[in-house]
Amino acid sequence: MDDARLQAILEQITADAFAEPDKGRVANYIPQLAAIDANQFAIAIARPGRPTLTAGNADTRFSIQSVSKVFTLALALGTLGDRLWERVGREPSGQAFDSMVLLEQEKGRPRNPFINAGAIVTTDAVLSGAEPREALASILRFVRDAAADEDIHINDTVAASEIATGHRNFALAHYLLSHGNLMHPADLTLGTYFHQCAIEMTCAQLAHAGLFLTGCENAPRLVSHSRIRRINALMMTCGHYDGSGDYAYRVGLPGKSGVGGGILTIVPGRASVAVWAPGLNRYGNSKLGTEAMQSLTDLTGWSVFGAAPD
Structure with missing residues (x-):
């Protein structure tokens, strides 16, 4: 998929997120997070050797939490x-x-x-x-x-x-x-x-930080390939707490959430995706972030269960 098409997908996902009336509820048990405006959304895709694509509030810093x-x-x-x-x-x-x-x-x-x-x-x-x-x-x-x-x-x-x-x-x-x-x-x-x-990181920074887990040839070499596999496996099965099965079913990629509203998702061999929306769902994961990642994988075909070709 070329950059122009992928950027258009991000812009559409962002527009849909801002238009969604139910943005979830911020983590009100941590006072500093309770004060965050839930009407924010950002998404970023980082790929080794290719331009980083962003949409929404991708330069806004947020607490990455878990x-x-x-x-x-x-x-x-x-x-x-x-x-x-x-x-x-x-x-x-x-x-x-x-x-x-x-x-x-x-x-x-x-x-x-x-x-x-x-x-x-x-x-x-x-x-x-x-x-x-x-x-x-x-x-x-x-x-x-x-x-x-x-x-x-x-x-x-x-x-x-x-x-x-x-x-x-x-x-x-x-x-x-x-x-x-x-x-x-x-x-x-x-x-x-x-x-x-x-x-604290921006969505663009977080997407770049996840590149070492993609296993791509030009990605940072911070851990061995065997550890990359195992960390990704744990992200898939445990990265969204008791909502991990739901995320795997809807998105089909390894991901890790935080109660600050961030989600880091790995597309093995291809890309690292970060999304941020402060409102949470009943599992304590970003509501709009989860929905955005489902839309992204639906539109791109990215999945560990049969990824679409470029």
């Missing part, structure tokens, strides 16, 4: 390798992202690295042998290298807002600690976790 877990997982696997899987599983949870139910049933071993408990363990692994400031610098450096952009930062106000209201995450961390699945004090691990979630 999308950051993809980058932290890549770092943790670099630190621990497959030993990480002794501490966290690789199965869908079927529960809300901050649920304690399965964590209690399975004695402190989270189902996967993308629910909150699993991401806290993953962050704890990145902290091994490092101070929180050093671990955060490593995470931020990885994201900047992936995006090939130094102008990516942490919003300290958003992080402070999450620390002040993150009572359930503190409960998860202390439960993990009680089962010996946290190697650092809960406040140190959570401080690092909340700050990584408060990384």
Whole structure:
């Protein structure tokens, strides 16, 4: 598909998003996110060696929240390798992202690295042998290298807002600690976790940051091809919490969402797509973002279940 046709598709998807009366509900349990205007939408497609295509508010920065877990997982696997899987599983949870139910049933071993408990363990692994400031610098450096952009930062106000209201995450961390699945004090691990979630990016930056997961020949080489495959598999099965099956059914591509309204989606061997719309659906994933990605894949034929040719 040529760039002009693809740009026209993005413009149509954006127009449809702005015209949609039901934009979902912003994450009102984090004060800084509750203040975000839901009447915003952006989409960006990055491809190695080709122009990045954008539409909507693609230069507006937003808090990537749980999308950051993809980058932290890549770092943790670099630190621990497959030993990480002794501490966290690789199965869908079927529960809300901050649920304690399965964590209690399975004695402190989270189902996967993308629910909150699993991401806290993953962050704890990145902290091994490092101070929180050093671990955060490593995470931020990885994201900047992936995006090939130094102008990516942490919003300290958003992080402070999450620390002040993150009572359930503190409960998860202390439960993990009680089962010996946290190697650092809960406040140190959570401080690092909340700050990584408060990384701010534009849609264009996020799309570029996902290119290393496409496996394209000219994409950044930050992890091995075998890890690319496995991270994508986890994004497909677990990246949208208890809405992961719905996203896979509707979109047919690996993706990772965040309660800031961002979704990073990988088109293996082809492109990285970022979409942002702050209003969330009942799963805690971007409502308009999910609908936009369904429209994009319907119109392009992009899917891991039989991708259309260029």
